[in-house]
Amino acid sequence: MVCASVHEGQSPLILSFPHSGTTLPQDVAGKLNAHGRSLPDTDWHVPKLYGFARDLDVTWVEAAFSRYVIDLNRDPTGVSLYPGRTTTALCPQQSFDGQPIWQEGKAPDEKETARRLERYFLPYHQALAAQIGRVKARHGFAVLYDCHSIKSHIPALFEGALPVLNLGTNDGCACTPKLENRIADILATAPQSMVVNGRFKGGWITRHYGKPRTNVHALQMEIAQSAYMDEGPPFTWQANRAKGVQETLKPVLAALADFQG
Numbered sequence: 001m002v003c004a005s006v007h008e009g010q011s012p013l014i015l016s017f018p019h020s021g022t023t024l025p026q027d028v029a030g031k032l033n034a035h036g037r038s039l040p041d042t043d044w045h046v047p048k049l050y051g052f053a054r055d056l057d058v059t060w061v062e063a064a065f066s067r068y069v070i071d072l073n074r075d076p077t078g079v080s081l082y083p084g085r086t087t088t089a090l091c092p093q094q095s096f097d098g099q100p101i102w103q104e105g106k107a108p109d110e111k112e113t114a115r116r117l118e119r120y121f122l123p124y125h126q127a128l129a130a131q132i133g134r135v136k137a138r139h140g141f142a143v144l145y146d147c148h149s150i151k152s153h154i155p156a157l158f159e160g161a162l163p164v165l166n167l168g169t170n171d172g173c174a175c176t177p178k179l180e181n182r183i184a185d186i187l188a189t190a191p192q193s194m195v196v197n198g199r200f201k202g203g204w205i206t207r208h209y210g211k212p213r214t215n216v217h218a219l220q221m222e223i224a225q226s227a228y229m230d231e232g233p234p235f236t237w238q239a240n241r242a243k244g245v246q247e248t249l250k251p252v253l254a255a256l257a258d259f260q261g
Contacts, residue, residue: 001025003123006131007060012139013257014059014131015050016146016205018072018124019043021063028069031108036101039066041092043149044235045242049228050147052246056257059135061128068092068101070116072124073146073203081203091116096154132209132216141215141261143179145253146205151231152224158199164192165248166222168202174210175217182255183219190248192227215261221252 020043029037047062054060063072074090075081091108094100102108108116128144135142152162165187169180180196187194202210202220210218225231228242 001064003064003120004127005060005062005064006127007054008131008134009057009059010138011057011059011257012135012141012143012259012261013053013056013253014061014128014135014142014144015053016128016144017043017047017050017060017062018146018205019063019067019148020046021065021067023065024069025065031102031106032068033101033103035095035099036068038233039068040233041067041088041096041150042235043147044225045229045237046147046149046223048237049149049223049242049246050249050253052250053253056253058253058257059131061124061131063124065120070113070121072121073148073205075204076117076121081207090121096151096157098156128205128209136215139261141217141259143175143256143259144205144209144216144218145256146203146218146220148200148203148220149223149225149228150200152226162222162224163195163198164224164227164245165190165194166198166200166224167194167196168200168206168220168222169197169218170202170207170210171197174202174206174212175219176212179217179256179259180219182259183252186251186255187248192245192248217259219256221249 091113132142184196200222206218206220228245230236
């Protein structure tokens with residue numbers, strides 16, 4: 001099974017899509033309950049939202065499998081990214097809204113989690129690391145932009161409505177301040193609400209790969225799904241709304257692709 005699709009571009013910019021996959025291996029699908037099989041926590045339509053980026057000659061790494069198989073943006077050791085706050089595990093036990101996703105007694109145990117780590121987690125990250133190395137060898141640096149979306153209201157995770165655009169740089173540790181400030185300035189002029197290092201500061205991908213001292217700069221963008229789609233089943237793409245978000249994202253990605261290290 002192919003765990004990630006990869007398109008190699010020649011610019012310094014790499015886009016990562018760890019949560020947009022919807023494929024479920026048969027052995028996993030057979031253990032999910034009806035709620036789990038509906039995949040409510042998928043980053044729906046996010047590759048489509050960023051389709052314009054192909055014109056920037058970006059590198060593209062997209063996961064094939066659902067995050068319910070294993071979450072590619074969690075610490076593989078199981079350590080929480082947000083100690084003291086509600087979050088989901090490496091192999092999620094429930095959805096963001098707190099509902100069980102597995103049939104009774106069929107949630108993955110430690111042995112099954114280790115198997116999925118080897119079978120699905122590591123190949124994605126091997127592909128991503130290989131592209132970071134290739135781009136860095138070409139340019140002397142690499143810019144990794146991790147693409148995400150989430151429902152605008154999830155009481156278990158945050159109060160009230162989430163801003164539309166949520167830029168995370170692990171509190172400035174994952175990229176140079178010059179790059180963070182450049183993107184924050186662009187977002188500040190956008191019609192959508194925005195925040196930098198708010199509720200979402202960047203997941204494991206941003207924190208693990210973002211090492212500006214070694215010339216790898218990483219940023220995460222979490223987008224409120226209400227800005228471009230219907231948040232409930234069947235999770236319909238809304239082109240008119242999406243167009244406005246894309247117009248904001250275009251100068252962001254152009255700035256990242258033009259970054260000189």
